[in-house]
Amino acid sequence: MPVITTIEDLRRIYERRVPRMFYDYAESGSWTEQTFRENSSDFEDIRLRQRVAVDMSGRSTASQMIGQEVAMPVALAPVGLTGMQHADGEMKAAKAAEDFGVPFTLSTMSINSIEDVAEHTNKPFWFQLYTMKDQDYVSRLIQRAKDAKCSALVITLDLQVLGQRHKDLKNGLSAPPKLTAKTIANLMTKWSWGLEMLGAKRREFGNIVGHVEGISDASSLGAWTAEQFDPSLDWHKVEKLMEQWGGKVILKGILDAEDAKMAAKLGADAIVVSNHGGRQLDGALSSIRMLPQIMDAVGNDVEVHLDSGIRSGQDVLKALALGAKGTFIGRAFVYGLGAMGQNGVTTALNVIRTELDTTMALCGERHVQDLGRHNVLVPQDFGGCWQT
Helix, strand or coil: CCCCCCHHHHHHHHHHHCCHHHHHHHCCCCCCCHHHHHHHHHHHHCEECCCCCCCCCCCECCEEECCEEECCCEEECCCCCHHHHCCCHHHHHHHHHHHHCCCEEECCCCCCCHHHHHHCCCCCCEEEECCECCHHHHHHHHHHHHHCCCCEEEEECCCCCCCCCHHHHHHCCCCCCCCCHHHHHHHCCCHHHHHHHHCCCCCCCCCCCCCCCCCCCHHHHHHHHHHHECCCCCHHHHHHHHHHHCCCEEEEEECCHHHHHHHHHHCCCEEEECCHHHCCCCCCCCHHHHHHHHHHHHCCCCEEEECCCCCCHHHHHHHHHCCCCEEEECHHHHHHHHHHHHHHHHHHHHHHHHHHHHHHHHCCCCEHHHCCHHHEECCCCCCCCCCC
């Protein structure tokens, strides 16, 4: 068993173990992948203030996200196709998150369904909604999340039009994978993944197949999803979805101060500063670079979370120091899941918590809620001298 000390350790095992098309699905961005790269690299521009001779006993990373007690302010982000990274992936990731004490967010485009995850967990999880043209389907999907006692609805706002991801197109990404000569050759080298997938509960999109008339296999599903993302989504429709849900709502995909103000005005419980992990608008600024501007715009009007680029507990600390009340990890937990299943997700969370706790101590803080701008050194031009 290798010694795992970083998220990068998990990524290397994940790359060896999971079929190329699913690895590339997670480890890629749109177009040139500039935003995908800068989501992580921009964290390096923020430096930490070392403090000494401070009582560091009794430290705690415990906090709250939208009023929910969490072991640390980190939620598992919604990631499509998680059940193809490892057999029963969504159920295993949700269970790991539940046992650890952090929120799990199930994607609309998950392999395991809402009902599957609810059956295998004991505490409420969050559900992420993509807005589709089929309003009847969306209404039924929301009701299914209510029936499963999901405690928050995460509405994704930045996928009205799908950003082009070259690797997915070249790999012929599908669930289950199409058996071409190329994929067969690759799958033959991933025998442990294949053996586990043989016993998986599902290998197609569990929230869609069987819930939409005429969708019974991968081919009909592909045609349906390609036409379903709703390009007409606007703030009025967002408000209607919030009313239909009637519970706590998190609006994900905010990368502009004006949009943050609109989300706060609608009464969202939280917003997620996110560029979809660099998978949508390539050339957009990184989430961490936009965070200070958005914090200045909304202040305490709405709880702010940050997603995209987090690979360590130090990244979490930097986001919290710049004002975020919570963070989301996507790739970081997927690496663990693909590498070692449920134990891998737990390992990823432990790595991040250990890094967060140690770094917090060396910065002179005992409680994660006390982190602030006084703990970091930010370049004067970190926000950039951009003109509109």
